[in-house]
Amino acid sequence: MTGSAKAIVHVDNARVIVTEYRFAPGANTGWHRHGHDYVVVPLMDGKVKLETSQGTSFAEMKKGVPYFRNEGVEHDVINASEGEYAFIEIELK
DSSP states (O other): OOSSSEEEEEEESSSEEEEEEEEOTTOBOOSEEOSSEEEEEESSOEEEEEEETTEEEEEEEOTTOOEEEOTTOEEEEEEOSSSOEEEEEEEEO
């Protein structure tokens, strides 16, 4: 990914990749496609803007409330909060 969000890989082994993403206001992941199923666990409340081939949407994120997505998702994730935003992403290999 080539975005401005800071990505810190905590675990990368044969079974999972666990990455922490930290976003300043307006920072993004960069356009990417997920090659594995994944779970996201927000580290704080916040709002993200999702750019996809189908258009733009917004999602309210709640601290500690995880969500699951299937392999193949293509998007750019942008911090739409007024302050910093962060989440942990767990990719299942």
